[in-house]
Amino acid sequence: MSIQTSSPHFDHLIEAGRVHRTLYTDGDIFDLEMSRIFGGTWTFLAHASELPKPNDFVRKRLGKRPVIVTRDRDGNFHGLLNRCTHRGATICRHDEGNARRFTCPYHNWSFTNTGDLAAVPIEDGYGPAFDKQELGLGKLRVESYRGFIFGTFNTELPDLKTHLGPSAALLDEWLDRWPGAELQLRRGQTKFSCAGNWKLIYDNAADGYHPGYSHASLLRMRKDRYGGGVDMQWALGNVDEGLQTVSDCGNGGTFIDQRAEIKRFWDQSAPMPGESAYERVIKEKLGDKADAALDVVMGSGMNLNIFPNLLIIGNQIQVIEPQSVNKTHINWYATALVADDLPDEVNSLRMRLQEDFPSFGEPDDLANFEECQIGLEIEEVEWVQTGRHLDTGKEYIGAKGMLSGPVSDELPLRVFWKEWLKRIEQGNLGVAK
Numbered sequence: 346m347s348i349q350t351s352s353p354h355f356d357h358l359i360e361a362g363r364v365h366r367t368l369y370t371d372g373d374i375f376d377l378e379m380s381r382i383f384g385g386t387w388t389f390l391a392h393a394s395e396l397p398k399p400n401d402f403v404r405k406r407l408g409k410r411p412v413i414v415t416r417d418r419d420g421n422f423h424g425l426l427n428r429c430t431h432r433g434a435t436i437c438r439h440d441e442g443n444a445r446r447f448t449c450p451y452h453n454w455s456f457t458n459t460g461d462l463a464a465v466p467i468e469d470g471y472g473p474a475f476d477k478q479e480l481g482l483g484k485l486r487v488e489s490y491r492g493f494i495f496g497t498f499n500t501e502l503p504d505l506k507t508h509l510g511p512s513a514a515l516l517d518e519w520l521d522r523w524p525g526a527e528l529q530l531r532r533g534q535t536k537f538s539c540a541g542n543w544k545l546i547y548d549n550a551a552d553g554y555h556p557g558y559s560h561a562s563l564l565r566m567r568k569d570r571y572g573g574g575v576d577m578q579w580a581l582g583n584v585d586e587g588l589q590t591v592s593d594c595g596n597g598g599t600f601i602d603q604r605a606e607i608k609r610f611w612d613q614s615a616p617m618p619g620e621s622a623y624e625r626v627i628k629e630k631l632g633d634k635a636d637a638a639l640d641v642v643m644g645s646g647m648n649l650n651i652f653p654n655l656l657i658i659g660n661q662i663q664v665i666e667p668q669s670v671n672k673t674h675i676n677w678y679a680t681a682l683v684a685d686d687l688p689d690e691v692n693s694l695r696m697r698l699q700e701d702f703p704s705f706g707e708p709d710d711l712a713n714f715e716e717c718q719i720g721l722e723i724e725e726v727e728w729v730q731t732g733r734h735l736d737t738g739k740e741y742i743g744a745k746g747m748l749s750g751p752v753s754d755e756l757p758l759r760v761f762w763k764e765w766l767k768r769i770e771q772g773n774l775g776v777a778k
């Protein structure tokens with residue numbers, strides 16, 4: 346099949362139960378995605394705890410665009426294109442910092458952290474038509490929901506909370522596991538580089554079919570060592586006979602709910618280094634509240650995926666950063682819960698657990714992403730299957746009015762591709778004024 350990427354229509358590549366392999370391998374399609382998907386819808390940029398003080402900033406990417414996310418002196422967030430309006434140089438060359446202004450190193454044009462052009466050296470070299478107000482940095486429309494900062498060029502979208510739909514309520518459930526606690530991203534990240542298309546990572550995040558096979562060695566080792574019932578062993582065997590579900594959160598968002606399989610979070614947690622010493626201290630400090638605190642140590646039993654790049658997994662968040670059609674960076678951020686009534690040992694233990702899956706489980710997934718990319722390059726086998734449970738009659742309207750199904754349902758793939766098609770066909774968008 347030859348692909349007409351100049352055509353505005355891609356629906357011939359997406360069928361009810363399958364999609365065309367070139368969606369993962371065609372460089373022209375990748376370039377369109379970076380313009381139309383990333384920034385064409387509400388796209389995750391940063392978490393408020395990465396820029397906690399007035400005038401803090403972080404450097405990020407939105408698709409292939411370099412962007413700066415700033416917090417102004419009044420605490421409001423801004424998303425600015427990191428591109429000098431003079432001759433195009435990036436103006437910010439640090440990953441993070443604190444600055445009221447950004448000065449371009451090339452000819453020293455200087456911009457405020459809200460994006461206005463503030464000063465131009467030897468300004469009388471320009472004639473009367475020169476208007477600094479017209480030459481501010483390109484701006485994104487930016488909103489945040491409970492510390493999660495998103496940006497878009499799309500002025501047609503509803504406000505962020507409306508757009509998130511049921512995902513907002515699920516985010517509340519994830520954040521409110523310890524009432525009153527503030528979520529903070531830990532400094533630093535676990536960064537993976539993968540020789541695979543970015544969508545393979547999103548596909549996998551709501552794939553309840555794979556864990557018992559892809560991660561079999563990890564799960565079986567733990568079963569042998571620690572006995573049944575700990576650490577996701579509900580993923581072994583026929584998962585469709587279990588209690589997990591997958592759901593459509595709307596606008597490309599998807600959710601795996603494992604919580605019905607977890608009776609006591611702490612008791613079902615895999616052992617971690619130093620666990621008994623931390624547990625003893627937490628029990629001494631918290632008394633009756635210790636069991637509840639130990640439960641927030643363990644992963645949440647929730648996998649919430651917010652199209653196109655934010656994956657909430659257990660207690661962590663993962664951000665997908667596409668680099669090219671067959672290369673993706675995957676950034677895992679650990680989180681801490683900060684509250685006066687939560688001792689530090691709770692976050693120490695959370696950290697031990699958050700070191701666990703990226704180290705022992707993610708390599709299984711990375712190997713499959715890279716092997717999928719190799720397989721998908723074969724031209725003679727054209728289609729990728731997305732039809733599991735499409736026509737078995739097992740889907741139903743579940744919690745929060747979401748279409749739901751058994752956990753091995755490929756509903757999340759179908760939800761993704763529906764949103765992908767909508768966004769890719771909307772065309773390119775301009776910057777917000």
Ligand code: FES
Pocket residue numbers: 429430431432433434449450451452453454
């Ligand atoms: S390119 Fe930025 S000041 Fe000239």
Ligand SMILES: [Fe+2]
Pocket residue numbers: 549555556559560706710
């Ligand atoms: Fe996995």
